[in-house]
Amino acid sequence: MAIHLGDAMKRALMLNQLANRSEPWDMAIVGGGATGVGTAVDAASRGFSVLLLEQHDFGKATSSRSTKLVHGGVRYLEQGNISLVMEALKERGLLRQNAPHLVHDLPFIVPNYDWWEAPFYGLGLKMYDMLAGKYGFGASRLLSKEDLVESIPTIQTSGLRGGIMYYDGQFDDSRLLINLVSTAAEYGAVLVNYMPVTSVTKDREGYVNGVVAVDQDTGNEISINARVVINATGAFTDDVRRMADPGVTKMIAPSQGVHLVFERSVMPGDSAIMVPHTTDGRVMFAIPWHKHVLVGTTDTPIENPSLEPVAFEQEINFILETAGKYLSHSPSKKDVLSVFAGIRPLVKMGDKANTAALSRDHTIHIDQSGLLSIAGGKWTTYRKMAEDCIDHATILAKLDEKPCVTKNLKIHGYLSRDRADDPLSIYGSDAHRIKDLILEDATLGQRMHPALPYCRAEVVWAVREEMACSVEDFLSRRVRALLLNSHAAAEMAPQVAEIMAIELKKDKSWQDEQIAGFRLLAQQYSVVSNLHAR
Ligand SMILES: Cc1cc2nc3c(=O)[nH]c(=O)nc-3n(C[C@H](O)[C@H](O)[C@H](O)COP(=O)(O)OP(=O)(O)OC[C@H]3O[C@@H](n4cnc5c(N)ncnc54)[C@H](O)[C@@H]3O)c2cc1C
Numbered sequence: 001m002a003i004h005l006g007d008a009m010k011r012a013l014m015l016n017q018l019a020n021r022s023e024p025w026d027m028a029i030v031g032g033g034a035t036g037v038g039t040a041v042d043a044a045s046r047g048f049s050v051l052l053l054e055q056h057d058f059g060k061a062t063s064s065r066s067t068k069l070v071h072g073g074v075r076y077l078e079q080g081n082i083s084l085v086m087e088a089l090k091e092r093g094l095l096r097q098n099a100p101h102l103v104h105d106l107p108f109i110v111p112n113y114d115w116w117e118a119p120f121y122g123l124g125l126k127m128y129d130m131l132a133g134k135y136g137f138g139a140s141r142l143l144s145k146e147d148l149v150e151s152i153p154t155i156q157t158s159g160l161r162g163g164i165m166y167y168d169g170q171f172d173d174s175r176l177l178i179n180l181v182s183t184a185a186e187y188g189a190v191l192v193n194y195m196p197v198t199s200v201t202k203d204r205e206g207y208v209n210g211v212v213a214v215d216q217d218t219g220n221e222i223s224i225n226a227r228v229v230i231n232a233t234g235a236f237t238d239d240v241r242r243m244a245d246p247g248v249t250k251m252i253a254p255s256q257g258v259h260l261v262f263e264r265s266v267m268p269g270d271s272a273i274m275v276p277h278t279t280d281g282r283v284m285f286a287i288p289w290h291k292h293v294l295v296g297t298t299d300t301p302i303e304n305p306s307l308e309p310v311a312f313e314q315e316i317n318f319i320l321e322t323a324g325k326y327l328s329h330s331p332s333k334k335d336v337l338s339v340f341a342g343i344r345p346l347v348k349m350g351d352k353a354n355t356a357a358l359s360r361d362h363t364i365h366i367d368q369s370g371l372l373s374i375a376g377g378k379w380t381t382y383r384k385m386a387e388d389c390i391d392h393a394t395i396l397a398k399l400d401e402k403p404c405v406t407k408n409l410k411i412h413g414y415l416s417r418d419r420a421d422d423p424l425s426i427y428g429s430d431a432h433r434i435k436d437l438i439l440e441d442a443t444l445g446q447r448m449h450p451a452l453p454y455c456r457a458e459v460v461w462a463v464r465e466e467m468a469c470s471v472e473d474f475l476s477r478r479v480r481a482l483l484l485n486s487h488a489a490a491e492m493a494p495q496v497a498e499i500m501a502i503e504l505k506k507d508k509s510w511q512d513e514q515i516a517g518f519r520l521l522a523q524q525y526s527v528v529s530n531l532h533a534r
Pocket of ligand 1: 030031032033034035036053054055056057058059060061062063064065066067068069070071195196197198232233234235236240255256257258297341342343344345375376377378379380381
């Protein structure tokens, strides 16, 4: 049975529940990104006892660094992967149904400069509409040159013939993740951030039966028993697999993707641009997001994933060059407000024998030690990935099978989206509680920076109700300041640190450390200040 948030999402209470449990957990999940937290929601809502441990903050890695699309994947259509597209289109529809405060539809325009593009892409996008069936977001249509210019006034008009408009979904990835953490907690799951798993434990027969984790706040080590351990660590999947068996064959081929963020004036209007074929054969998007424009992405294989990947200069140049071909005023490095990179946990299974490739998009792998790993897929399909994962985990853990209930499960914050321009609308049904804070103390209503809409009350809310532990947690993932405008975010850091210090009862040296650490991080998100380092 669901419990109410109130106290559900508080780190100290989570730790308390963890310390007080003597029974093994039904399921222990390692990794607090979309995959792990989605899996926690699925398992907890089926009635299993669930613990999730995240080494840093929820969403610190890839799940806060996506292109913010809830989509079927137009490019998989071209590859003829119909079932994958249909699955993702259905999940797109379910996500908008279950989290309408964060997921909405957005018109996308494919501009046509060659005669063959309108019939070719027009047909493909009709197919995309058709495959969505009852989960459709709206019919695609041809646009005249004039209609296109009206929708995207800064489009490159030289050689422009017209375009095709279709609909897909857009969301705020880390806000959705935080709401999913609340949802899992309301169903009784215990989720702790800043608690890395450092090793796994095994029974006498050599099967994984738990994990050892360290509380980053106190340094305390804790050993945890579980009937099944689920490894949902994205690009770090092989590191955790090696804890159980140092000799395992690698299953992840990490690939980096970069985004640049600009002022809205670079591409005003409410439509996105989709470029179906860049010079390197990829898809690129320019999308309006939180009153800015986000452009990306790239696909660069990398050797060693890190929690703070850095964009390569050639990736930045490639995005600027591609944007310049489609926009009347080519944006330059000095126009970039923020640059961020994420790492795709692509699966390249060598050892097919133990792998259930449930869809070509995500993979569930069970090692001989009994460690279950789930990787690949995309944000859009996190719910289906979680359903498949828990179906397998239930059998592996010898638990009674229980049906998945997430298809129609409302995600925390659920509220029919009113399109009013309220900056607090990202909080859905929680917005009124933030407004209550401002009613109690009007100073909390003060905006923290002229370039961004965030007010002081949101810091208080994030600490009290959303387990924000650092200035970065707030500025990067509870609100999106760092990704939208790294310079403005750095300027907000002292105010955020001051408010957090009061809430968390921290001293001045904590504040100074937080401000210095965040400013250093923000430099990495600034193209101009970091050019020399690339
Ligand atoms: C550039 C880019 C753009 C994308 N755009 C889209 C998009 O528009 N739409 C879409 O649907 N999908 C998109 N995706 C895909 C989507 O973002 C990913 O599939 C998804 O976020 C992966 O989530 P995850 O939970 O598997 O991995 P992650 O989010 O990386 O989570 C793994 C977590 O495990 C934690 N962890 C690692 N080791 C340990 C340990 N020892 N102990 C505890 N915790 C640990 C990490 O800190 C991390 O938080 C994009 C991906 C990229 C890279």
